[in-house]
Amino acid sequence: MAGLSMPSSLAAASTGLRRRARRNISFDLSIGVLIAFAVAAIAAPVLAPHDPYSVDLGLTNAPPGTPGHPLGTDGSGRDLLSRLLFGARTSVIGPTIAITVSVVIGVTMGAAAAWCGGWIDAVLTRITDFLFAFPGLLAAVFAVALFGPGIVAPAVGIAIAYSPVIARLTRSVVLGEQQKLYVVADRTMGFSGVRTLVTTVLPNIAPIIVSQCIVSFGYALVDLAALSFLGLGVQAPEADWGLMLNESLPSLLLGAWWVMAFPAACLVLVVVAINTVGEGLLDRRGKKRKR
Amino acid sequence: MKAIELIGVSKAYPHATGGRAALDDVSLAVEQGTSLGLIGESGSGKTTIAKILLGLEPASGGEVVIAGHRIDGRPKGRRARIEHAKRIQIVFQDPYLSLNPRLAVGDAIERTLRLHGVERSGARRRALELLAQVGLGEREGDALPGMLSGGQRQRAAIARALAVGPRVLILDEAVAALDVSVQAQVLNLFNDLREAEGLSYLFITHNLAVVQYVTDEAVVLRQGRVVEHGPTRELLARPTSPYTIELLDSIPRGIPRRHDDAAVAEPAAALTESTRS
Amino acid sequence: MNVVEVEDFTMHLAGDEFRRPVLDGVSVQVRAGRCLGIVGESGSGKSLLAKALLGSTPAGAATSGRISIAGTEIHDVDRRAVAAVRSRIAGIVFQDPRSSVNPLHPIGDFLTESVVRSGTLTRAAARARAIELLETMRLPDPEQLLRRYPDELSGGMLQRVVIAAAMMPAPEVLICDEATTALDVTTQAEIVQLLQRLQSETGVAIVFVTHDLDLAGELCDELCVLYAGQVQEYGPAERVLASPRHPYTAALLASIPRVTDLPARRLPVIPGVVLPLTATAVGCRFADRCSQVGPACELPSIPLVESPERAVRCVKESA
Numbered sequence: 001m002a003g004l005s006m007p008s009s010l011a012a013a014s015t016g017l018r019r020r021a022r023r024n025i026s027f028d029l030s031i032g033v034l035i036a037f038a039v040a041a042i043a044a045p046v047l048a049p050h051d052p053y054s055v056d057l058g059l060t061n062a063p064p065g066t067p068g069h070p071l072g073t074d075g076s077g078r079d080l081l082s083r084l085l086f087g088a089r090t091s092v093i094g095p096t097i098a099i100t101v102s103v104v105i106g107v108t109m110g111a112a113a114a115w116c117g118g119w120i121d122a123v124l125t126r127i128t129d130f131l132f133a134f135p136g137l138l139a140a141v142f143a144v145a146l147f148g149p150g151i152v153a154p155a156v157g158i159a160i161a162y163s164p165v166i167a168r169l170t171r172s173v174v175l176g177e178q179q180k181l182y183v184v185a186d187r188t189m190g191f192s193g194v195r196t197l198v199t200t201v202l203p204n205i206a207p208i209i210v211s212q213c214i215v216s217f218g219y220a221l222v223d224l225a226a227l228s229f230l231g232l233g234v235q236a237p238e239a240d241w242g243l244m245l246n247e248s249l250p251s252l253l254l255g256a257w258w259v260m261a262f263p264a265a266c267l268v269l270v271v272v273a274i275n276t277v278g279e280g281l282l283d284r285r286g287k288k289r290k291r
Numbered sequence: 292m293k294a295i296e297l298i299g300v301s302k303a304y305p306h307a308t309g310g311r312a313a314l315d316d317v318s319l320a321v322e323q324g325t326s327l328g329l330i331g332e333s334g335s336g337k338t339t340i341a342k343i344l345l346g347l348e349p350a351s352g353g354e355v356v357i358a359g360h361r362i363d364g365r366p367k368g369r370r371a372r373i374e375h376a377k378r379i380q381i382v383f384q385d386p387y388l389s390l391n392p393r394l395a396v397g398d399a400i401e402r403t404l405r406l407h408g409v410e411r412s413g414a415r416r417r418a419l420e421l422l423a424q425v426g427l428g429e430r431e432g433d434a435l436p437g438m439l440s441g442g443q444r445q446r447a448a449i450a451r452a453l454a455v456g457p458r459v460l461i462l463d464e465a466v467a468a469l470d471v472s473v474q475a476q477v478l479n480l481f482n483d484l485r486e487a488e489g490l491s492y493l494f495i496t497h498n499l500a501v502v503q504y505v506t507d508e509a510v511v512l513r514q515g516r517v518v519e520h521g522p523t524r525e526l527l528a529r530p531t532s533p534y535t536i537e538l539l540d541s542i543p544r545g546i547p548r549r550h551d552d553a554a555v556a557e558p559a560a561a562l563t564e565s566t567r568s
Numbered sequence: 569m570n571v572v573e574v575e576d577f578t579m580h581l582a583g584d585e586f587r588r589p590v591l592d593g594v595s596v597q598v599r600a601g602r603c604l605g606i607v608g609e610s611g612s613g614k615s616l617l618a619k620a621l622l623g624s625t626p627a628g629a630a631t632s633g634r635i636s637i638a639g640t641e642i643h644d645v646d647r648r649a650v651a652a653v654r655s656r657i658a659g660i661v662f663q664d665p666r667s668s669v670n671p672l673h674p675i676g677d678f679l680t681e682s683v684v685r686s687g688t689l690t691r692a693a694a695r696a697r698a699i700e701l702l703e704t705m706r707l708p709d710p711e712q713l714l715r716r717y718p719d720e721l722s723g724g725m726l727q728r729v730v731i732a733a734a735m736m737p738a739p740e741v742l743i744c745d746e747a748t749t750a751l752d753v754t755t756q757a758e759i760v761q762l763l764q765r766l767q768s769e770t771g772v773a774i775v776f777v778t779h780d781l782d783l784a785g786e787l788c789d790e791l792c793v794l795y796a797g798q799v800q801e802y803g804p805a806e807r808v809l810a811s812p813r814h815p816y817t818a819a820l821l822a823s824i825p826r827v828t829d830l831p832a833r834r835l836p837v838i839p840g841v842v843l844p845l846t847a848t849a850v851g852c853r854f855a856d857r858c859s860q861v862g863p864a865c866e867l868p869s870i871p872l873v874e875s876p877e878r879a880v881r882c883v884k885e886s887a
Contacts, residue, residue: 181383182391184347187347189403190375332754471609479834497753500825503828545809546806
């Protein structure tokens with residue numbers, strides 16, 4: 001009986017290895033996907049076979065594999081591959097602005113609340129709770145209503161709506177760090193409160209904030225793409241994945257499913273890759289702390 | 292001028308239940324250039340004394356004097372902060388937690404030096420000097436705390452404290468977290484440093500055996516009160532307080548202990564002690 | 569009959585940074601009613617051994633050799649079968665009582681829950697046994713105590729409760745992993761007395777893991793000194809402490825601060841640092857710190873020399 005089952009210690013070792021390998025593959029794959037898209041975005045002018053704006057009304061909704069258009073063309077005869085490559089840029093600028101602004105707002109609020117405590121904490125927490133009430137998309141629509149469509153206004157709207165998540169995370173992590181002996185040591189050595197916060201506490205919490213940012217980036221990407229889909233974000237004739245989805249509806253009705261499928265696939269791929277990387281980083285942090 | 296003087300110091304925490312103060316009329320003194328042992332178990336108030344001396348908390352009553360200066364709670368303003376730091380520093384029990392995990396220990400020492408006015412090139416040189424003084428080399432200086440052994444980390448923590456240039460050092464259970472085979476090295480280091488730099492020590496510990504090797508005089512603290520004090524050797528050889536006798540008796544001696552008189556846990560003391568945490 | 573039998577137990581940890589076994593050919597035995605002290609510093613592997621006695625090994629660790637408790641093989645067999653008997657044959661007490669007890673439940677629940685759930689005792693019988701054990705541990709007013717919550721007790725009292733809980737299923741062996749390290753010295757002395765009392769009343773075997781040689785000498789009948797995962801010296805506690813034969817044991821004893829009448833000011837020092845888990849080792853693990861090191865110490869593996877009353881892993885020890 002004992003001979004048939006693997007010695008338990010060996011079984012334990014191989015299970016551990018198998019589990020680690022599985023996680024690593026999806027993590028590494030995701031990193032690969034993100035690098036590919038980053039390259040696409042940066043090198044779009046070089047990689048794109050056509051001008052993303054050039055219209056060819058004689059070759060509308062051409063299927064993938066049409067000579068000169070490996071992914072086909074859209075309802076205005078524009079090359080899909082080129083538009084996807086250039087679209088990587090606009091689809092990414094918005095979330096980048098959004099996350100950067102939300103980090104600035106969120107970290108400042110959260111760190112100040114945790115570090116100062118007292119009434120400052122109380123006031124900032126109320127503000128954070130208030131901001132939580134705004135879903136990202138709604139805040140973006142609001143911003144567009146005030147400042148008009150484009151890239152910047154919706155991004156700032158999203159930023160404000162996302163900042164409470166970062167603020168709350170920052171606050172709780174800083175509260176934890178405050179108790180730590182090496183932070184107390186800074187104070188006893190004569191460092192001021194602000195200097196301790198900025199030079200010792202923030203660098204130590206940076207990794208977890210960055211992991212959260214990566215995950216939030218994915219959500220911002222989807223929200224801003226949705227906004228462009230609604231016509232409130234990036235405007236025509238720009239190549240933007242969300243806008244391409246919007247423009248693809250007539251093509252879909254004519255049976256040219258690829259005009260919608262490819263931009264959708266890009267969005268899904270990038271968001272899934274971002275989430276995998278973000279969660280993977282949070283995971284590794286957790287493991288490191290447990291040891 | 293005494294290095295440290297506590298005169299009738301009391302400390303009560305406003306939210307603590309159970310009615311017992313953390314410190315009750317504590318008086319003690321450390322003469323310049325000597326080492327005083329502060330012997331106490333958990334709930335004795337030894338940590339509270341350390342916090343008050345470091346200016347992290349104010350005393351509720353009495354006077355606290357360090358190197359001739361009266362102190363009262365947190366120093367206010369940059370100048371007061373720096374001056375206070377220059378008077379008294381601390382080496383904590385757990386070097387792993389008291390060092391910034393993301394800073395190489397040499398950089399941590401340099402950073403402290405620069406705060407206290409040493410300019411960049413001089414700081415690097417002085418940091419290496421301090422590391423050498425505690426028995427560490429340049430390679431250890433470039434290492435993160437996580438890459439060093441417990442004893443090496445504690446030495447780095449000592450070097451960092453010395454970087455401020457204090458006259459008085461609080462050693463808070465500073466060898467308790469170290470391996471036994473390394474404790475002796477660090478204890479000897481403390482003695483050497485004191486002689487070389489003319490420092491004064493407040494050596495906080497619960498370990499009566501350790502206290503004998505690094506202190507000249509000792510004070511025994513129990514539940515916020517001083518129950519005995521005197522020259523260390525006297526105190527250990529001829530203790531007068533029943534509590535000191537109990538402490539001495541509790542030290543493991545490597546021979547079997549009689550178990551017929553196993554003590555019943557004291558509920559009253561235990562409960563008030565736990566509510567204070 | 570040996571209640572605990574560890575035979576040539578070796579453990580390798582997963583991860584490229586570990587380049588030597590963390591436990592290397594460890595063999596120890598404990599008879600019923602006896603107490604074995606496992607003494608070591610950091611990196612000695614003592615805590616890994618304590619947990620391995622219960623079958624708990626780190627994820628990915630590879631082990632060889634055997635461990636049996638009260639006749640049950642712990643490693644290399646059906647893990648579910650082991651888990652079923654584990655709590656009935658061995659109890660363990662760790663260093664920090666507060667992380668062993670759920671703060672949200674009363675003490676009574678902590679004591680009775682697992683024996684009731686496993687069907688070992690009825691709820692009424694469990695309650696009665698809990699009260700009995702609390703009395704053995706000299707805790708005042710046990711009936712009242714059952715209703716208290718962990719945060720109402722001091723560290724020392726809570727540790728007594730944890731010991732009582734470990735004894736609930738009447739195990740054959742009690743493993744204490746640095747169980748008194750976090751306690752005050754007066755509390756530690758009380759717990760040692762209680763463990764002695766427990767042992768004489770129930771006949772339970774005790775494995776006491778500690779870094780404190782003197783403490784082990786107070787409680788234990790046999791001592792096993794571990795360094796870098798290997799047994800360096802093993803024998804009756806009194807004899808090992810009075811006349812240590814391994815240079816490490818001797819050097820350790822000499823460097824421990826003690827309350828003495830002598831005007832001692834400098835402690836004898838063991839140079840160097842404890843061999844870290846990530847370091848490789850060939851030959852004697854202690855060689856680079858030993859004052860009696862010689863060319864023979866570089867032999868690829870130093871055997872454990874066994875005589876009737878002692879086992880010593882040192883080339884200076886003649887067979």
